[in-house]
Amino acid sequence: MRIEATFDTSCWVHIVYLDRVDLLLADYNLICTEAVSRELGRNNPTSHRLQALLTAGTIQSATPHVEQVTLYGEGERAAINLALERQLPLLIDDWRPYEAARVAGVAVVNTLAYLVQLYSQGRLTVNQVLSDLGRLARRGTLRPEWLQSTLEIVAEIRQRESTHE
Amino acid sequence: MSKEKRHRTTVTVRLTDEEYDVLTRLCDLQKTTRTAYLARVATRHAKQELLRYAADEYLAGRASLSELATRTGLDVPTIMEEVAQITGEDTQAVESFLSAVETLSQLHNDPEFYAMAKKAIE
Numbered sequence: 178m179r180i181e182a183t184f185d186t187s188c189w190v191h192i193v194y195l196d197r198v199d200l201l202l203a204d205y206n207l208i209c210t211e212a213v214s215r216e217l218g219r220n221n222p223t224s225h226r227l228q229a230l231l232t233a234g235t236i237q238s239a240t241p242h243v244e245q246v247t248l249y250g251e252g253e254r255a256a257i258n259l260a261l262e263r264q265l266p267l268l269i270d271d272w273r274p275y276e277a278a279r280v281a282g283v284a285v286v287n288t289l290a291y292l293v294q295l296y297s298q299g300r301l302t303v304n305q306v307l308s309d310l311g312r313l314a315r316r317g318t319l320r321p322e323w324l325q326s327t328l329e330i331v332a333e334i335r336q337r338e339s340t341h342e
Numbered sequence: 343m344s345k346e347k348r349h350r351t352t353v354t355v356r357l358t359d360e361e362y363d364v365l366t367r368l369c370d371l372q373k374t375t376r377t378a379y380l381a382r383v384a385t386r387h388a389k390q391e392l393l394r395y396a397a398d399e400y401l402a403g404r405a406s407l408s409e410l411a412t413r414t415g416l417d418v419p420t421i422m423e424e425v426a427q428i429t430g431e432d433t434q435a436v437e438s439f440l441s442a443v444e445t446l447s448q449l450h451n452d453p454e455f456y457a458m459a460k461k462a463i464e
Contacts, residue, residue: 186418187407216408218417250408252418273406304458307443311463314439317401317429318422325442332446332455339452 179206182286183239185256185269186216191288191318192268193223195309198230200295201268207236208265212255214238239263246281248274257283272320289319289327297334306331355380392416397424436463 182205189209192201201207209227217224230236241258248254253274260267266284268291269275279285292309295301301309310327313319357365369376396410400421411418429435440460447456 185408186411187422190419190422216411216418218419221417221419223419224417248406248409250406250410250412252411253406253408271406271408273403274408303455304462307459308462311436311439311459314435315430315463316422316426317435318425321435321438324439328439328442328446332450332452335452335455336450 179204180266181206181208181263182266182268183208183210183256183259183263184213185267185271185274186213186252187270187318188268188288189213189217189227190223191270191313193226194316195288195292195312197288197292197295197309198226200300201291202230202235205268208239208259208263209236210252210255210259211238211240212251216250216252246277248277250274253277257281260284270319272323287319287323288313289323293327293330293334296331303331303335389416393420393424396421397428400425401428439463 184207192198207230209231214224214227214231217227227236231238239259241255241262243262244254244258245261246254246257248257253269253271256267256269257274257278259265260278260283261281266286267278268286268288269278270287270289275285275287289310292301292306296303296306310324310331314321314324365376365379369379372379392414393416396414396416399405399410400407405413407418407421410416410421414421440456440463443459444456447453447459
């Protein structure tokens with residue numbers, strides 16, 4: 178069953194960069210705020226991908242009605258407020274608004290946690306997950322501590338699997 | 343089809359005689375007006391400065407990507423691309439990633455884990 182969720186710009190950029198959009202869409206019924214869509218701009222692969230999915234109706238568009246959280250960035254503010262308003266999980270990779278959302282009571286997920294889940298479900302191989310993590314490390318757009326923890330979890334899962342074999 | 347008219351704002355620039363002379367000579371050589379030249383150069387330079395500012399602020403942990411997009415008027419993918427370019431210029435991020443993998447590989451007695459990560463990142 179697909180879960181309804183909303184997302185922040187940072188997470189969408191990473192998911193498109195890793196070419197994991199299809200997997201994400203298989204798991205989540207995504208709702209995109211107009212502010213996030215605006216923040217993606219118009220002339221880059223990430224915005225093209227989003228626009229195509231919005232046009233096809235695969236991703237729904239929405240705007241929060243109430244501003245419970247008043248952060249400075251428009252996209253992060255809209256995504257957090259929509260998540261609060263509709264009780265949706267929020268996919269977000271930028272650590273500052275991630276923490277703000279978590280403190281506000283939003284159920285937060287980031288790309289790294291999602292990759293771990295895909296690996297633990299056997300939908301990504303260890304090679305694929307390490308390659309994705311390496312590519313993200315190279316980009317430097319994620320908190321290094323998060324990457325470190327993710328690697329530790331992947332290693333733990335791999336260890337557990339090998340002892341079960 | 344008629345060309346869409348874009349609103350323009352006048353900005354006055356005061357130059358010394360020497361600055362004016364340099365500008366005029368270049369514009370004559372490039373067969374362009376001083377206004378067109380200054381507008382083009384200033385805009386291009388300002389965009390680069392905005393991008394660099396956004397990437398530096400993000401890397402220093404002083405602002406979120408969304409905040410920086412709002413502040414600078416740039417889109418988030420462009421800022422992230424600049425961050426990636428700056429980070430990509432130094433190999434520290436990759437080295438630190440691999441060193442974490444190596445530690446885990448030793449802790450779990452799993453040399454293949456490190457070998458796979460190294461191969462994956464190449």
